[in-house]
Every structure is written in C-alpha cells, then in structure tokens.
Amino acid sequence: MRKTIKAAFLCAAILLTGLYVRGASVQELFDQGNAAYEQGRFSEAQQRYEEVNRQNRGGTALYYNLGNAYYRLGRLGKARLWYERAALLSPGDEDVQYNLGLVKNQLQEKTTLSAPFGRILFSLGGARWFFLMVNCLFFSILLVGLTVEREWIWWGRWVMGFLFLMAALLLGFVNARQGGTEAVVIEPRVEIRTGPGTDYKAGFVVPEGQKLIVFDEINGWVQVGSPDKGLKGWVRSGLIEPIEPPVRR
Amino acid sequence: MKKTVAVIVAGFLFSGVALSSAQDGVTFEAKVDKTSLSMDETLVLQLIIAGANLNISQPTLPPLPGFRAFSSGQSQNYSIINGVMSGQVVYHYSLAPQAPGDYTIPSFTLKAGDQVLTTEPISVHVGSSAGTVRPSPSQSPRSTVPRETRPGRKELYVTTSLNKKTAYVGEPLTLTFRFYSRAQLMSQPSYAPALTEGFLSEDLPPQRQFTEIVDGKEYTVVELKTALFPTAPGKYTISPASLECRVQDFSRSGDPFQSFFDGFFSGGQVITLRSDPIPVEVLPLPAENRPSGFQGDVGQYRISAAVDKTNVQLHEPFTLTVTVSGEGNIKAVSAPALPPLDGFKAYETLSSLNVSKDGYRVQGSKEFRTVLKPDVSGNVRIPAVPFHYFDPRAGQYRTVSSVPIVVTVKPTPIAEDTVTLPSAPALSEGVRVVGQDIRFIKTRGDLRPVRTPFTQTALFKALNFVPPLVFLLTGIWGIYRRKISADLPGHFFRKAYRNAERRRKQARRFLQKKEWAGYYEELDGALIDYLGCKLRVPSQGLTWPVVDDSLKERRFDPETIRDLQKLWEELNRVRFTPSVVSLADAERHDKELADLIRRLEKNWKN
Incomplete structure (x- = not known):
C-alpha cells in the first residue's frame, strides 16, 4: 500500500514538473521572441513566436507580435494574417486595429469601420453574441408577459421584437458577407485560375495580403473569391492561409 | 539648282525693267495633266506664274487631301519685246494619290506685291489600280512614271x-x-x-x-x-x-x-x-484586373530602387533613384507612384532617359530621382515601390516592385561648444505627425491553448434555441393549466385512479417501516380521495351513505358495493387502532383496495 502511494506521488510529481517545464518554455520562447524583436532580429523573433504557436498556444499578444515580426520582414501577407487573427480574438484592441489599418493602407484597401463597437458588432462572433443576447431578452419578456400584465411589458415586447428582428438581419448580413471562411494571400502576386489546376487559364491576379473568401477545396486547390469585386477562381491551397487559426488536437 | 541660280541672275539683271513695269499683268494659274487617273499613276501639277515681274517667291502648297506631293522642280521662260520683259515660271509637282475617290485640288494663293492671286480649284477622279506602266507625257520636263x-x-x-x-x-x-x-x-x-x-x-x-x-x-x-x-x-x-x-x-x-x-x-x-x-x-487594354495604380505603360519592365547613402544625418538630403527598365515605349514610361514615405520629406522627382535600339527593339531605362530629407532618426524604411504595366505578350497586367530599403538616420549631434541662450518660449505648433509606423509589440500576454471560439461551438448554437424553447414549453403548460381550470372536477375524475395508486405506493413505504398509522392513513386517503374525485364531491366529510347512494344511482355491481362497504368500515376501524393489525392483514387490506379500485374503475369506464 505504501509503495502504491509512493508511486502515485512520484507520478504526480513528474506530471506536474512536466507541465511546469512546458509552461515555462512557452513563456520563455515568447520572451526570447520579444527580446529578439527589441534588438532588431526580426527573423529570430518570428521563429520564436511561431514555435510558441506550434505548441498550440495562442492569444492576442502572440498573434499581434507575429504580425509585427512579419511586417518588419516585409511580408505584408503574413503580417495581415496574424493581425486579422489577433483582431478575431480581440476586435476592440486598439493596437491591433491600428497596425491592421496600416497594413490595409499599404495594400490600398479601405477601412470602413473605425469605432470599436461597430467592429465588434459586425464581426461574426460579435453578431452571434448580439443575437443570443437579444434572443434571451426577447423571449424572457414574452415569458414575463404570460403572467404579468403591465404597460411596460407591452411596450417592451414591441421594442425587443424589433431588436430581435434587427439582430437576426445583422447575423444574416454578416454571414452572407462572409459566405465562407476568410483567408489571406501570403505569397507575392498570386494568380487565381479559372479551374482547379495549372491547365486552366489565370483569371485574375491578387497581391500579397489580399483577403479572400474560401468556398470549396478539391485536391489541394481552393476555390476563392472576392465578392466585392465579383471575382471567383481557384488557387493552390499553400498560397493562401485561413484567418481562423487551425485548432490542434 | 542651276535653274534656280539662273532665275535669280535673270531677276537681278532685269530688276530695273521689272520694277518699272510694276506688278500689273501677273497671272497665276494651276494646271494638271489629267483629271482622271488610277492609283498606279501620278498626277502632274503645274503652277504657272506669268507676267512682267517674276521676282516672286515659290508658292507654298496647302494640304492636298488624297495626295502626297513631291516637288519636281521648276522651269522658266523669258522674252523681251519692245524693251519690256515678260516671261513665265512653272513650278512642277508630282501628286501621288493615296486612295481612290473624287478629290478637289484647292485654290492656290500667291501674293505678288499688293496683289493676291488665286487659282481655280480642280476636281480630280482617282480610280483603283490599273496595274500598268504608262509612258510619260511628252510636255513634262521630267517624265514621272508610276x-x-x-x-x-x-x-x-x-x-x-x-x-x-x-x-x-x-x-x-x-x-x-x-x-x-x-x-x-x-x-x-x-x-x-x-x-x-x-x-x-x-x-x-x-x-x-x-x-x-x-x-x-x-x-x-x-x-x-x-x-x-x-x-x-x-x-x-x-x-x-x-x-x-x-x-x-x-x-x-x-x-x-x-x-x-x-x-x-x-x-x-x-x-x-x-x-x-x-x-x-x-x-483597347483590358479593363478586367486593371491594377488601381496602372498608368498606361505597356511592354515588359523591371523596377529597382537605390539610394546614394544608407547612413545619413537627420535632415541630411539624399537621393532615391527608382529605375524602370525594359522593352517598350520607354520614353513614355510614367513615374511610379511612390508609396507614403513616412519620416521623409520628398522633393520634386526628376527623370532621365537611356534608350537603346539594339536588335531593332526599343528598350532602355528611365531613372526617376527624388531627393528625400529624413525628418526622424533611427532605421527608417523606404517601402517597396510598385510599378504596374500591361504585358502584351501575356495579355495581362503585371506588377513589379522594388526591394524595400532601410536608411539609418543618425540624430544631428549637438556641438559641445554651442551655448544655448535663454529665449522666449516658441509658439507650439501642436501635434504633428512626422512618421507612421506599426505600434510596438506586446510584451505581456496570456498564452492560452488554442480552442475553437465559443461562438462556433455546438453548445453556443444550442443556447440560441433555449429561450424560444422555454417560451414554447411555458406556453403549452399555460394552455394545459387553463384547460384544467375550466373543468377541475373532470380533471380530478381522470386523475383519480393515478392518485389512488400513488397513495398506495406511499402507503407501502410506511408498510416497510411498519408505521401502521401512516400506512392506514394513506390507504384510507387513497380510497376516500378516489371516491370523492369519481363522484365529483369533496372527499372531506364524505360518508358511506352518500357513497352508497351515488354508486347505486349509477347502477354499480351490488357485490362491488358490498365489498367496498366492508373495506371502508375495516379501514375506518384499523386506522384508529393500528396496533391490533398484523402484517398479513395490512397486506391483505392493500390488495383488497387495489382490487376494488380496479373493479370500480372498470365500472366507471363502462
């Protein structure tokens, strides 16, 4: 019995030490990346941050710093990708939005929403939360109305009903606007072909950093489009990267 | 040439005569050798100036629509009759037709002193190619043969x-x-x-x-x-x-x-x-995929950028040279638009050209030099300069970019012997943006495991259905409640059997613990409540005569009524003297009650 307890303690100690070492190394790598960035060694900083990300660690700070490192290395596509990922996590982060706006300016893209509330509301996650909130309020007030007869409940039902309709429309609009997952072109000047293969003619060319919508994938070729410009075509999957970071299991 | 000299010499020798005869009598005439010709032929046009004074310059040909004119020289002829000189100068032109059609050789104008002389317009028809060689007209001083x-x-x-x-x-x-x-x-x-x-x-x-x-x-x-x-x-x-x-x-x-x-x-x-x-x-150049910065350049081009100094002092000017080279109309290549140069003040751009025609191809390079003055110190980046052009071989637009350049700008050193005299504070010019760059990294941050955002999980989607579902269920429950309220006796009538079974179940729990008082209270309650609900009368105060009358009125089986009476009385008895009851009796009472309720239920259904 005592031997079993000893063995259990030993196992627990090894496990906890392992967890501690893992956690420390991730933080250390992040700090090393920061130090390299501060000293102008942007390539090394980028490698350190990427290593942290490979260990399935994320967060606004890591994504934002990766965006900065790529920006300093002159890779606008990757810089935008990581800023977009950071903005997905923290749509209200002012630094992220500033740097993302700067990259968009360099790509000659218009930034439409500047107020943090608008950015959050018009993001897919924001619209979903907003819908859920209004959904709860609307049905709650209906529920109260089943038992309580008051004038304010009568008015509240109308107001919440209108808000519910607006939230549903907003969610529909944001969903339709995206129509698929978003991706960023990470290589300079990518040719978008009319079909999934090199035998097909190049239909249009997109610069590095351009945001595209992904619709479909066949044999390593991805169907992408730019709904604003009415363009659609196929590109090799390695030339673009989805904004939503892949979840490693 | 010889003839021209002869005209000049003759003019000089006889100038006195010409002057004395003034400008009168000068005529100006246009003649053609034919008014109809084919594309293979050439029209001979003669402009004839005749008179006493021929010291007149050669008439200038106006544009001749449909023809290309070549000068074929001139001839002159002089005579002196009674001391008065007269003569004529004939200017010959070969007119080559450009396309078949009807043309009009317009009037020619000549100024002779105060006189303005004009010729009559001549209509000429040009037919299509005859494909033959024709002999030259004999009157022409030179034979012009198409x-x-x-x-x-x-x-x-x-x-x-x-x-x-x-x-x-x-x-x-x-x-x-x-x-x-x-x-x-x-x-x-x-x-x-x-x-x-x-x-x-x-x-x-x-x-x-x-x-x-x-x-x-x-x-x-x-x-x-x-x-x-x-x-x-x-x-x-x-x-x-x-x-x-x-x-x-x-x-x-x-x-x-x-x-x-x-x-x-x-x-x-x-x-x-x-x-x-x-x-x-x-x-036309295709409108599709035309880059926004495209300035109309067509050909095959490259772009490079260089600076004359990569280490400068603050506010020290240096030159950025952007070179576009390649094949195409290099003279017409427009200056590439410089990206926003944050931290620099840019001056006017000057260009120089180097054209080569080796191999019968127009190629070369065009340099655009811009003087830049750094406004901030540190490593300042000149971004890549893009250049858009249309490649006619590939039939598509292309964009080339130069490599970004980093210029190290050192702060201006302050001379040690400089003495700063106190002066009146200068007026603030307010906040002025002198450079734009990305913001610095975040040194602190939560490095959490990457997970699917909650808004994309199935749980979040399910959460959206909870409020309407709750509302729906509550509504259904409300309707049900209202329905019960409308017919409460009917509701109890329907629930009577289930309620009685539930009380029996409760009674058995007391039986297991041998709590007789509780046991019989439940059994008795089960029976009385059942009868009360079925007879639609309050169970409190329900007496056997009322039950008996009601059952008889409803024509229940007399044996069932008898058994019911027996159980009713026995339960009444043992309820108040539970200590005398054995376990076997208690179990028997439960069975009898269950059997009796089943029989009654059957009767009610029938």
Missing part, C-alpha cells in the same frame, strides 16, 4: 510589312520598309515614309543593305525599320510609303547614242514607287 510595285516582276519595287496586324494600345510594332532594286539609279532616291496616323513612331537604325534573290533575280535591298506604338484603340491603315527615284530612260529611243545623250540631258526618268497600305487593328 510603276507597279509587285515584287519579282519589275526592276524596282518597294514593300512595307508589319510584324503584327493586331496589337494592344501601346504595344510596340515594327514596320519594315524594303526597297528592291536592280536598276542603275541616277540620283539619291527621295523617300516619303508611310503615314502612321494613330501611332507614335520611332526610327530603328541602322539602315541595312543586302542582296536578295527574288524569282531568280538578284536585287539590292535597302531595309529601313520603324517602331510604332498605337495611341488609341480602333482600326487603322498604315498608308503606303513611297520612294521617288530617277533612273535612266532607255525606252524613249532605240538609238543607243540618243539614249546616251538623253541620259545626260533629259535628266532621266522619275519613278514613284509605292507600297501597299497595311490595315491594323488596335485593341
């Missing part, structure tokens, strides 16, 4: 060719003119290049001379090349190029001596050779 220009049949002919018949706006084309000759030329030929309306042209030297065998005959070929750049879309025709040359005319006489003297004294035979017109279709 020749057919088909290769392989004549001793002299010219051709023009274009490397492409369809091109985009701005795409370089090469026009090649060739002069094939087997005859002895008496003078330098006069070349009139093809009219290239709608194109910018650029000569492509050097002129090439070589021999070529055509239909078994050896020709000396002189080749001239011209680069053409279409300026606007549409259908164009490159008009014929023509060449006027003078050759010996051996056809006038069979006598070789006569021909020899003719060769010296007649001036030979003037031949105008003309190439065929070439149709060209110029396509």
Whole structure:
C-alpha cells in the first residue's frame, strides 16, 4: 500500500514538473521572441513566436507580435494574417486595429469601420453574441408577459421584437458577407485560375495580403473569391492561409 | 539648282525693267495633266506664274487631301519685246494619290506685291489600280512614271510589312520598309515614309543593305525599320510609303547614242514607287484586373530602387533613384507612384532617359530621382515601390516592385561648444505627425491553448434555441393549466385512479417501516380521495351513505358495493387502532383496495 502511494506521488510529481517545464518554455520562447524583436532580429523573433504557436498556444499578444515580426520582414501577407487573427480574438484592441489599418493602407484597401463597437458588432462572433443576447431578452419578456400584465411589458415586447428582428438581419448580413471562411494571400502576386489546376487559364491576379473568401477545396486547390469585386477562381491551397487559426488536437 | 541660280541672275539683271513695269499683268494659274487617273499613276501639277515681274517667291502648297506631293522642280521662260520683259515660271509637282475617290485640288494663293492671286480649284477622279506602266507625257520636263510595285516582276519595287496586324494600345510594332532594286539609279532616291496616323513612331537604325534573290533575280535591298506604338484603340491603315527615284530612260529611243545623250540631258526618268497600305487593328487594354495604380505603360519592365547613402544625418538630403527598365515605349514610361514615405520629406522627382535600339527593339531605362530629407532618426524604411504595366505578350497586367530599403538616420549631434541662450518660449505648433509606423509589440500576454471560439461551438448554437424553447414549453403548460381550470372536477375524475395508486405506493413505504398509522392513513386517503374525485364531491366529510347512494344511482355491481362497504368500515376501524393489525392483514387490506379500485374503475369506464 505504501509503495502504491509512493508511486502515485512520484507520478504526480513528474506530471506536474512536466507541465511546469512546458509552461515555462512557452513563456520563455515568447520572451526570447520579444527580446529578439527589441534588438532588431526580426527573423529570430518570428521563429520564436511561431514555435510558441506550434505548441498550440495562442492569444492576442502572440498573434499581434507575429504580425509585427512579419511586417518588419516585409511580408505584408503574413503580417495581415496574424493581425486579422489577433483582431478575431480581440476586435476592440486598439493596437491591433491600428497596425491592421496600416497594413490595409499599404495594400490600398479601405477601412470602413473605425469605432470599436461597430467592429465588434459586425464581426461574426460579435453578431452571434448580439443575437443570443437579444434572443434571451426577447423571449424572457414574452415569458414575463404570460403572467404579468403591465404597460411596460407591452411596450417592451414591441421594442425587443424589433431588436430581435434587427439582430437576426445583422447575423444574416454578416454571414452572407462572409459566405465562407476568410483567408489571406501570403505569397507575392498570386494568380487565381479559372479551374482547379495549372491547365486552366489565370483569371485574375491578387497581391500579397489580399483577403479572400474560401468556398470549396478539391485536391489541394481552393476555390476563392472576392465578392466585392465579383471575382471567383481557384488557387493552390499553400498560397493562401485561413484567418481562423487551425485548432490542434 | 542651276535653274534656280539662273532665275535669280535673270531677276537681278532685269530688276530695273521689272520694277518699272510694276506688278500689273501677273497671272497665276494651276494646271494638271489629267483629271482622271488610277492609283498606279501620278498626277502632274503645274503652277504657272506669268507676267512682267517674276521676282516672286515659290508658292507654298496647302494640304492636298488624297495626295502626297513631291516637288519636281521648276522651269522658266523669258522674252523681251519692245524693251519690256515678260516671261513665265512653272513650278512642277508630282501628286501621288493615296486612295481612290473624287478629290478637289484647292485654290492656290500667291501674293505678288499688293496683289493676291488665286487659282481655280480642280476636281480630280482617282480610280483603283490599273496595274500598268504608262509612258510619260511628252510636255513634262521630267517624265514621272508610276510603276507597279509587285515584287519579282519589275526592276524596282518597294514593300512595307508589319510584324503584327493586331496589337494592344501601346504595344510596340515594327514596320519594315524594303526597297528592291536592280536598276542603275541616277540620283539619291527621295523617300516619303508611310503615314502612321494613330501611332507614335520611332526610327530603328541602322539602315541595312543586302542582296536578295527574288524569282531568280538578284536585287539590292535597302531595309529601313520603324517602331510604332498605337495611341488609341480602333482600326487603322498604315498608308503606303513611297520612294521617288530617277533612273535612266532607255525606252524613249532605240538609238543607243540618243539614249546616251538623253541620259545626260533629259535628266532621266522619275519613278514613284509605292507600297501597299497595311490595315491594323488596335485593341483597347483590358479593363478586367486593371491594377488601381496602372498608368498606361505597356511592354515588359523591371523596377529597382537605390539610394546614394544608407547612413545619413537627420535632415541630411539624399537621393532615391527608382529605375524602370525594359522593352517598350520607354520614353513614355510614367513615374511610379511612390508609396507614403513616412519620416521623409520628398522633393520634386526628376527623370532621365537611356534608350537603346539594339536588335531593332526599343528598350532602355528611365531613372526617376527624388531627393528625400529624413525628418526622424533611427532605421527608417523606404517601402517597396510598385510599378504596374500591361504585358502584351501575356495579355495581362503585371506588377513589379522594388526591394524595400532601410536608411539609418543618425540624430544631428549637438556641438559641445554651442551655448544655448535663454529665449522666449516658441509658439507650439501642436501635434504633428512626422512618421507612421506599426505600434510596438506586446510584451505581456496570456498564452492560452488554442480552442475553437465559443461562438462556433455546438453548445453556443444550442443556447440560441433555449429561450424560444422555454417560451414554447411555458406556453403549452399555460394552455394545459387553463384547460384544467375550466373543468377541475373532470380533471380530478381522470386523475383519480393515478392518485389512488400513488397513495398506495406511499402507503407501502410506511408498510416497510411498519408505521401502521401512516400506512392506514394513506390507504384510507387513497380510497376516500378516489371516491370523492369519481363522484365529483369533496372527499372531506364524505360518508358511506352518500357513497352508497351515488354508486347505486349509477347502477354499480351490488357485490362491488358490498365489498367496498366492508373495506371502508375495516379501514375506518384499523386506522384508529393500528396496533391490533398484523402484517398479513395490512397486506391483505392493500390488495383488497387495489382490487376494488380496479373493479370500480372498470365500472366507471363502462
């Protein structure tokens, strides 16, 4: 019995030490990346941050710093990708939005929403939360109305009903606007072909950093489009990267 | 030339006479040798000035629509009658038609002193090509004979060719003119290049001379090349190029001596050779995928950027040179738009050109030099300069960019011996943005495991359905409740059996614990409540006579009524004296109650 307890303690100690070492190394790598960035060694900083990300660690700070490192290395596509990922996590982060706006300016893209509330509301996650909130309020007030007869409940039902309709429309609009997952072109000047293969003619060319919508994938070729410009075509999957970071299991 | 000198000398000798006779009597006339001709022929136009005073400058030809004019020299004739000199000067022109049709040679105007003399307009019809060689008119001082220009049949002919018949706006084309000759030329030929309306042209030297065998005959070929750049879309025709040359005319006489003297004294035979017109279709540049910064440059280009210094002091100017090189109309290449140069003040851009025509292709480089003055210190980045152009070979737009440049700007050192005198505080100019850059990294941050955002999980989606579902269920429950309230006795009637079973179940729990009081209270309650609900009367205060009457009234089985009465009384009895009850009796009472309720239920259903 005592031997079993000893063995259990030993196992627990090894496990906890392992967890501690893992956690420390991730933080250390992040700090090393920061130090390299501060000293102008942007390539090394980028490698350190990427290593942290490979260990399935994320967060606004890591994504934002990766965006900065790529920006300093002159890779606008990757810089935008990581800023977009950071903005997905923290749509209200002012630094992220500033740097993302700067990259968009360099790509000659218009930034439409500047107020943090608008950015959050018009993001897919924001619209979903907003819908859920209004959904709860609307049905709650209906529920109260089943038992309580008051004038304010009568008015509240109308107001919440209108808000519910607006939230549903907003969610529909944001969903339709995206129509698929978003991706960023990470290589300079990518040719978008009319079909999934090199035998097909190049239909249009997109610069590095351009945001595209992904619709479909066949044999390593991805169907992408730019709904604003009415363009659609196929590109090799390695030339673009989805904004939503892949979840490693 | 000799004739011109003769005119001048004659004019000088007889100037006194001419002056004395004033300007009166001067006539001015235009004549053509024919009013109808074919494309293969040349029209001879004579402008005749006759009178006493011929000290008049040569008339200037106005534009002649449908014709290309060549001067064929002039002749003069003087006579002195009674001390008064008169004469005439004739200016000869060869007019080569450009296209078939009806044309009008307009009036010519000549100013002679105070007089303005004009000629009558002449209508001329130009027919299509006759394809024949015609003899020269005898009255002409020089015979001008149009020749057919088909290769392989004549001793002299010219051709023009274009490397492409369809091109985009701005795409370089090469026009090649060739002069094939087997005859002895008496003078330098006069070349009139093809009219290239709608194109910018650029000569492509050097002129090439070589021999070529055509239909078994050896020709000396002189080749001239011209680069053409279409300026606007549409259908164009490159008009014929023509060449006027003078050759010996051996056809006038069979006598070789006569021909020899003719060769010296007649001036030979003037031949105008003309190439065929070439149709060209110029396509507009595609609107699709046109980059926003595209400035109309067409060709194949590269771009590079360089600075003369990479280490400078703050506010020390240096030069950024952006070079666009490649093949195309390099002269017309527009300055690439510089990206926002944060941290620098940019001055005017100057350009210089280096054009090469090696290999008969217009190529070279154009440099755009911009003086920059850094406003901030540190490592300041000059971003990549993009250049958009249309590549006609690939038929698509391309963008090339220079490599970004980092310039190290050192802060201006403050001289140690500088003494700063206190002065009145300067007026603040407010916040001024002198440079734009990304914000610094975040040194602190939560490095959490990457998970699917909650808004994309199934749980979140399910959460959206909870409020309406709760509302729906509550609504259904409300309806049910209202329905029960409307018929409460009916509800209890329907629930009576279930309630009785539930109380029996509760009673069995007391039985297990041998709590007789509780047990019989539940059994008794089950029976009374059941009967109360079924008879739609309150169970409190329910007496056997009421039950008995009601059951009889409803024509229940008398045996069941008897058994019910027996159980009713027994339960009443043992309820208040539970200590005398054995376990077997208790179990029997439960069974009897269950059996009785089942029988009653059956009767009620029937």
